[in-house]
Amino acid sequence: MAKAKREATEKIKLVDVIIELVDARIPESSRNPVISEIIGQKPTILVLNKADLADSQATQAWLNYYKSQGQRAVAIDAQHNKGIRGLQQEIQDVMQPYFQKQQEKGIKERPIRLMILGIPNSGKSTLINRFVGKNQAQTGNKPGVTKAQRWLKIGKSFELLDTPGILWPKFEDPEVGKKLAVTGAIKDSLLHMDDLALYLLEHLKANEAETLKNRYRLSEADLENLSTVDLLLKITQQMGLRDDYDQASERIIHDFRSHRLGSATLDTPYEAL
Structure with missing residues (x-):
């Protein structure tokens, strides 16, 4: 996890937008404070994945809350390819002011560079495969499937840096640990x-x-x-x-x-x- 954090911190300068991926069943408990440190002031979209498994009213309440705090947030179901286009549009909206300025300078628009950060088993690999349209990333219903970083091209609009999940080394709140364990973010063999x-x-x-x-x-x-x-x-x-x-x-x-x-x-x- 320390290596994953270091690599993500080094590469964040290369990307335009961060997708912070969380589990819609535990949207706040699955937000790793270490990831917040990595992101800093970089434009970020909070993505509540596995929305099909969460209570829809609670998900909407969480989206309303995050947006009231000035945080862009969307809910998706990557497994069943729902909400992906809305997420892509949200990314385009984030970058529109930047590209407008570039266009005024006569600079041609380029692909948007993305990085997905989240805890293990939050569905990063599935989301990447939905973005790309074919199986580019390993998927599995267990934490720790993605082992290294790599760039993936998504049509002509996006370039995405895949990264391993980052789980924090110690939970200050035992309740958070239980929620992460129940949803599968921690290996069952440890529990x-x-x-x-x-x-x-x-x-x-x-x-x-x-x-x-x-x-x-x-x-x-x-x-x-x-x-x-x-x-x-x-x-x-x-x-x-x-x-x-x-x-x-x-x-x-x-x-x-x-x-x-x-x-x-x-x-x-x-x-x-």
Whole structure:
């Protein structure tokens, strides 16, 4: 991660616009403060990816908040190629004043140079492939797929510098770490899945109770009367796993990541706090 930060810092002078890619389910928790340091004053578009997995009302609330703070922000679903044209138009809008001045000087317009920065597993490689129109970047549903930097041409309008994901070395807030873990930004092998499942169940009980009931054949009484630990035990039994709580926990996390538990946003929009 230190190497990735150093390389990004060195190359940032070469680009016009930064795309800061975050997970729409945790738009604030997936904003790496190290990336903010790298970006500095460079024009930036905050892109909330995986919007299909997030609560649409919460996503809109986050977009409204960021724009009220003077931060350009758009929501996309790179996996299903939704919102990409809107993002490209936003990039063009950012650069329009610069190109207008260049045109007045008689300087021909050139491709816009982009850099995508974000934490691991935020969908950078998928977004790049949607931009380019063919598989130029490795993709995978696990952190750390992109290993090095390289320039990619996107038609005649853009040139894009691909970079590895940058995860911060220490979380000041344990809640942020849990959210990153639940959404897959941290390798599962480093985690206790039962702790994550309990954290997720607590959120779902409060915000997605109906989905939780339907998915795991629970009753209203189960949600009202059982503690989160007992709820995990009940779901384990409903899965036919007897007392294999670890496997049940893995299934619950997988269900969340694969959208089987509906659209959910773990970060509460500021305007709702």
